[in-house]
Amino acid sequence: MATTTRPAVPTAQAHGHAHHGPELRHHFETARQQKEAATLGMWAFLVTEVMLFGGIFMAYILYRWAFPDVWAESAHHLNTPLGTVNTVVLLVSSLTVALAVHAAESGNRRTLLTMLGITLLLGFAFLGIKAYEYSEKFSHCNGYSTPLNWVTGTDQHAVDECLVPGRAFIFPVEHGAEGAPAGAAAEGVAHGEAAAVQPGLKSPYQLFYFLYFVATGLHAVHMIIGITIVSILAFLSWRGLFTPSYFTPVEIGGLYWHLIDIVWVFLFPLFYLVH
Amino acid sequence: MATTALPQSTYLHDDTPGLWAWIKSWLFTVDHKRIAILYLLSINFFFLLGGLAATVVRIELVTPQGDLMSSDVYNRAFTLHGVIMVFFFLIPVIPSVLGNFLVPLMIGARDLAFPRINLLSWYLYMFGGIFALSAAVLGGVDTGWTFYTPFSSTYSNSNVILTIAGAFIMGFSSIATGLNFIVTIHKMRAPGMTWFRLPLFIWSHYATSLIIVLATPVVGITLLLVAIERIWGVGIFDPALGGDPVLFQHLFWFYSHPAVYIMILPGFGVISELIATFSRKRIFGYEFIAFSSMAIAILGFLVWGHHMFVSSQSVYASLIFSFITMLVAIPSAIKVFNWTATLYKGSISYRTPMLYALGFIGLFVIGGLTGIFLGVVAVDIHVTDTYFVVAHFHYVMVGGTIMAYLGGLHYWWPKMTGRMYNEVWGGISALIVFVGFNMTFFPQFVLGYLGMPRRYHVYPEEFQILHVLSTAGASILAIGFIIPIIYLMGSLIAGKPAGDNPWDATGLEWQTSSPPPTHNFHETPIVTTEAYAYPPEAAELDARSWRPGSPL
Numbered sequence: 045m046a047t048t049t050r051p052a053v054p055t056a057q058a059h060g061h062a063h064h065g066p067e068l069r070h071h072f073e074t075a076r077q078q079k080e081a082a083t084l085g086m087w088a089f090l091v092t093e094v095m096l097f098g099g100i101f102m103a104y105i106l107y108r109w110a111f112p113d114v115w116a117e118s119a120h121h122l123n124t125p126l127g128t129v130n131t132v133v134l135l136v137s138s139l140t141v142a143l144a145v146h147a148a149e150s151g152n153r154r155t156l157l158t159m160l161g162i163t164l165l166l167g168f169a170f171l172g173i174k175a176y177e178y179s180e181k182f183s184h185c186n187g188y189s190t191p192l193n194w195v196t197g198t199d200q201h202a203v204d205e206c207l208v209p210g211r212a213f214i215f216p217v218e219h220g221a222e223g224a225p226a227g228a229a230a231e232g233v234a235h236g237e238a239a240a241v242q243p244g245l246k247s248p249y250q251l252f253y254f255l256y257f258v259a260t261g262l263h264a265v266h267m268i269i270g271i272t273i274v275s276i277l278a279f280l281s282w283r284g285l286f287t288p289s290y291f292t293p294v295e296i297g298g299l300y301w302h303l304i305d306i307v308w309v310f311l312f313p314l315f316y317l318v319h
Numbered sequence: 320m321a322t323t324a325l326p327q328s329t330y331l332h333d334d335t336p337g338l339w340a341w342i343k344s345w346l347f348t349v350d351h352k353r354i355a356i357l358y359l360l361s362i363n364f365f366f367l368l369g370g371l372a373a374t375v376v377r378i379e380l381v382t383p384q385g386d387l388m389s390s391d392v393y394n395r396a397f398t399l400h401g402v403i404m405v406f407f408f409l410i411p412v413i414p415s416v417l418g419n420f421l422v423p424l425m426i427g428a429r430d431l432a433f434p435r436i437n438l439l440s441w442y443l444y445m446f447g448g449i450f451a452l453s454a455a456v457l458g459g460v461d462t463g464w465t466f467y468t469p470f471s472s473t474y475s476n477s478n479v480i481l482t483i484a485g486a487f488i489m490g491f492s493s494i495a496t497g498l499n500f501i502v503t504i505h506k507m508r509a510p511g512m513t514w515f516r517l518p519l520f521i522w523s524h525y526a527t528s529l530i531i532v533l534a535t536p537v538v539g540i541t542l543l544l545v546a547i548e549r550i551w552g553v554g555i556f557d558p559a560l561g562g563d564p565v566l567f568q569h570l571f572w573f574y575s576h577p578a579v580y581i582m583i584l585p586g587f588g589v590i591s592e593l594i595a596t597f598s599r600k601r602i603f604g605y606e607f608i609a610f611s612s613m614a615i616a617i618l619g620f621l622v623w624g625h626h627m628f629v630s631s632q633s634v635y636a637s638l639i640f641s642f643i644t645m646l647v648a649i650p651s652a653i654k655v656f657n658w659t660a661t662l663y664k665g666s667i668s669y670r671t672p673m674l675y676a677l678g679f680i681g682l683f684v685i686g687g688l689t690g691i692f693l694g695v696v697a698v699d700i701h702v703t704d705t706y707f708v709v710a711h712f713h714y715v716m717v718g719g720t721i722m723a724y725l726g727g728l729h730y731w732w733p734k735m736t737g738r739m740y741n742e743v744w745g746g747i748s749a750l751i752v753f754v755g756f757n758m759t760f761f762p763q764f765v766l767g768y769l770g771m772p773r774r775y776h777v778y779p780e781e782f783q784i785l786h787v788l789s790t791a792g793a794s795i796l797a798i799g800f801i802i803p804i805i806y807l808m809g810s811l812i813a814g815k816p817a818g819d820n821p822w823d824a825t826g827l828e829w830q831t832s833s834p835p836p837t838h839n840f841h842e843t844p845i846v847t848t849e850a851y852a853y854p855p856e857a858a859e860l861d862a863r864s865w866r867p868g869s870p871l
Contacts, residue, residue, distance in 0.1 A: 070429070073843070081433075084501070084502050084506060085432060085502045088501050092536045093536070095534070096537070098540075099570055102569075102570065103544070106563065106566055110563070209553035209554075210551055250553065251561050
């Protein structure tokens with residue numbers, strides 16, 4: 045098929061790093077090609093991430109369509125103020141990542157480090173708040189109103205709400221089972237179900253929280269990966285690896301961070317604001 | 320064929336002495352060709368394991384009674400066969416072995432875009448394989464390869480989680496490979512290698528990679544949900560807890576139907592190469608074959624519901640899925656017609672790869688047409704979960720993917736190893752595979768139509784003759800698979816040096832030495848012609864210059 049060859053490019057073993065920086069890997073012809081490959085690779089990877097979360101969104105759509113009232117009811121029991129704070133935290137972190145990429149592009153190492161540092165802090169803040177929200181749900185299952193009470197062991201009361209899916213799941217009856225007989229509450233506690241709202245379906249409320257925990261948990265896993273990536277980027281930029289002509293890792297790392305952000309932008313209204 | 324010795328400096332050659340250095344140079348290699356060899360060995364190992372499980376199943380079915388094993392053991396045997404063959408053989412085999420080796424060579428690149436991710440994909444594959452195998456060793460899994468809920472999530476007492484973890488990890492291996500191919504094909508083509516000069520092998524791998532990247536994460540999350548449901552006893556697919564088991568089927572088939580195109584599309588690519596080379600003709604309808612791959616990739620995402628005609632899916636949904644299923648037949652038929660048109664007035668030589676290619680066309684036509692039967696709602700309801708379905712998908716998977724894989728392996732064997740295999744044994748084993756295959760699976764069409772359900776280890780006596788026929792065919796098929804292992808390994812020692820281009824084929828992979836040097840090309844090739852640029856008079860020249868013993 046090929047009729048001519050181009051002798052200009054020496055074999056990779058033979059050539060050193062004389063003509064380009066050490067970051068150009070041997071199987072690429074030019075730095076531009078390497079950068080385009082890395083960027084396209086990241087975008088393709090982000091598509092796989094979207095499809096991964098897509099499975100959860102599909103389940104969400106189906107069950108929300110099947111149980112619209114349950115969904116509206118359940119959203120009241122999530123901590124919307126904290127969710128809102130977290131949304132703001134993540135949106136700001138996206139800004140700082142974008143500024144970090146800009147700083148890398150203009151060769152401003154100090155700003156780059158600062159911005160990556162702030163991003164890390166915001167990432168930890170998000171995870172901290174999320175952890176608090178989770179522990180709130182778990183402390184309710186153990187009969188405490190707040191995680192603080194749970195840790196100190198004060199003010200334990202009867203378990204009237206447990207939103208962690210599983211055998212102990214209880215959705216508070218005063219909202220859930222309109223018109224359900226009073227005895228159903230006690231029965232619900234015993235069998236881990238929120239009364240027979242829908243005969244044959246033990247507790248569709250559980251589905252909402254199952255999806256909530258899986259979706260936000262998967263998102264948190266991505267946050268942890270993102271924080272790891274940003275830490276590595278910060279370390280590399282502290283070592284002075286990035287120059288205005290080579291900052292691809294910052295750029296594609298930033299793309300990943302934006303994806304985490306966007307996923308949350310969808311998760312937040314779908315779980316916290318559906319009521 | 321003038322070459323008498325292999326080239327000195329190849330990708331198989333090591334500078335550093337010592338056993339440990341040699342092992343390290345393979346296990347930590349980032350060379351796509353070496354990774355392809357690693358895949359070749361490990362995937363064939365899994366193929367033999369899956370084949371062993373199939374042997375157990377076929378032996379049990381010789382008699383109508385369940386005298387060799389209990390129904391529980393039988394369930395575990397066919398599940399092992401299904402899981403290994405689908406996830407660890409059929410899905411990765413052609414992309415990871417032939418694709419890994421050939422995609423950079425065919426487009427004139429020095430390696431895949433992300434060599435380390437390529438190596439990672441092999442480790443993930445092995446890791447996933449270990450999980451799946453440990454599940455088998457620890458007592459097996461009995462859900463069938465489809466893991467239908469709520470059986471898999473609630474009731475099964477077997478190692479579902481280990482198996483699911485294996486398939487889940489294997490999915491990441493697939494994604495890594497698909498991602499690498501997409502980026503490589505977009506960004507690493509040699510100068511002059513335009514999209515419409517790409518070999519059709521590359522087009523089909525591009526389409527395959529798109530499916531892998533879009534579909535695999537969905538089955539990942541689905542299997543993850545099943546695992547979570549099983550571990551913590553919470554319910555999303557369990558109707559007793561408010562969930563919907565049919566949702567699992569939807570999510571599962573959203574991946575697993577496109578997955579059958581992950582298996583067959585690379586095979587299409589191989590066949591396009593073989594047919595052109597051994598007809599010595601420009602392929603007929605290049606653009607149509609290229610775009611039909613893309614059309615199959617797209618339509619393949621819209622037909623998953625045809626696996627669910629007997630679930631609670633709405634009748635209207637079934638009708639639409641049925642209709643789109645018919646549409647898939649169009650690009651598939653376009654390929655078959657174009658291959659046969661390529662054969663027309665070609666200078667056909669019946670070398671081993673070509674025998675496999677011709678076998679592929681015949682078997683794929685049968686597999687595809689029975690797929691149309693199954694796409695019709697009324698017929699499907701009659702034969703759902705019978706041997707008719709089993710025979711159909713084995714005609715496509717074994718008759719398609721495995722025939723293409725074996726054909727491709729023989730065709731590129733001289734390139735991969737630098738040596739020719741034994742042509743006589745090659746031809747014999749290709750015929751044995753063809754005969755054995757038809758004898759195994761054709762009776763199953765009849766069995767299924769008569770009402771023999773799949774996954775049963777006992778059956779009424781009137782089915783025995785057909786089952787015995789099928790088992791006998793399976794034995795012949797096994798022989799057909801074992802012979803190539805022997806003579807291909809023998810060729811490594813005794814095979815004639817092949818020379819750079821033993822088939823006198825077009826394509827960049829034949830321009831470099833056999834085996835290729837580590838960085839594929841000593842000088843970056845510049846492409847100035849289309850793929851398959853066989854001279855118009857090639858057929859006549861061949862006929863005129865033919866002598867007994869001529870290579871073609």
